[in-house]
């Protein structure tokens with residue numbers, strides 16, 4: 001945490017956010033007395049924003065102990081971190097949750113922080129005092145435990161990695177140091193973990209891959225694919241926070257510009273809608289024929305990046321894939337084209353290739369806004385603006401998604417934590433279900449419940465089915481109203 005004196009500023013913002021997070025506040029009301037998370041020790045890795053502060057305090061309200069880090073080097077709001085550390089104590093005597101996050105971390109600091117959320121006092125001597133739950137966003141905390149336990153199993157950390165990314169080298173260095181001091185740490189931690197609840201598409205992809213390879217060490221709940229998460233946060237959240245980040249970063253008018261959105265999944269749909277709403281002309285790139293057709297029918301031009309790279313003004317990646325905008329694309333762009341990413345990892349944009357372009361010069365306009373100048377001094381000197389160094393710009397250049405939409409996501413998170421923590425016969429379980437090692441989604445009835453909790457504050461009056469209508473449709477009056485395969 002950077003500066004504890006910011007705690008009052010953070011507290012004011014948290015108070016306002018609580019008003020916009022009816023789902024989380026309803027859970028506090030509903031489960032405050034029964035304490036379904038009593039005994040849970042949650043290692044959390046998720047953007048340390050004001051909205052996350054409301055999540056953390058909700059988990060604590062339901063009985064959990066918590067240690068927290070951010071899942072991105074730029075996304076922490078230092079005032080939110082300070083308020084969470086202070087808790088209901090004072091800056092001199094904080095009583096809150098340990099937070100290992102600040103805005104603008106180095107990669108080394110980031111992985112140090114990820115390690116800290118697993119180092120619970122007394123856990124080395126008595127592993128049951130350690131973390132027993134992970135709340136993850138993007139899967140880095142889960143990856144650290146799995147890689148740590150794997151390397152402890154073979155007794156060494158490989159000297160080099162098959163993965164050429166700078167970040168992976170830092171993970172290896174972090175684990176090498178950890179193995180030197182304690183060569184069973186991650187094995188112990190993995191054994192004590194009841195499970196992980198994962199927030200985002202990219203983290204779910206990693207979990208599914210681990211499960212398919214037989215590597216997953218504990219059960220997981222895929223929060224992302226709750227309908228009230230991905231069809232709301234990914235879409236409507238981005239529709240708000242993407243233009244927010246571009247505007248705060250560049251002050252460029254979006255109306256009349258041509259914006260390329262790479263990927264038209266949930267995040268891409270929100271991004272394209274935001275640009276259209278501002279009067280920009282939107283071009284979508286896609287690899288999936290169904291989604292490309294969807295984009296076309298929504299009225300967007302669908303093209304290949306190489307065909308539009310020289311004429312568009314703004315380029316945003318939303319794919320969750322890699323190598324989407326390469327150095328040669330950036331070299332071909334118009335002067336002062338804006339480039340940014342809102343997919344989870346920074347490998348959508350070839351930042352390493354950009355830095356290696358001969359003669360390229362990087363100028364800091366302000367933190368998280370950089371101009372990259374090509375052919376300096378030549379007749380065709382030109383530059384592009386890259387936001388947040390290719391990392392999530394909606395969190396790096398702005399403050400991420402607004403509270404209301406995060407309330408829906410985080411209500412799913414809290415329910416998922418309750419479910420997994422109580423899965424082995426815990427009295428607090430909502431459904432009474434057990435969860436084997438695998439990647440699960442919450443039952444649809446809970447998904448509908450999350451939506452219900454957000455209707456009143458929008459003045460929505462839901463029509464109620466009568467018994468005859470319900471029988472005709474083959475559903476229960478109280479829901480769920482749709483079969484599992486329904487796509488919304």
Ligand code: NAI
Pocket residue numbers: 200201202203230233234262263264265266267268285286287288291318319320321324342343344345392394401
């Ligand atoms: P999604 O799977 O619904 O959409 C991704 C789309 O990209 C798919 O339609 C896919 O066909 C397309 N795609 C893949 N490779 C491509 C390529 N080379 N060129 C063009 N299109 C390509 O995933 P979703 O939910 O939209 O998430 C996307 C990313 O955004 C993930 O990394 C996710 O974790 C992240 N995310 C970021 C948020 C933020 O606040 N910035 C919020 C939620 C998710």
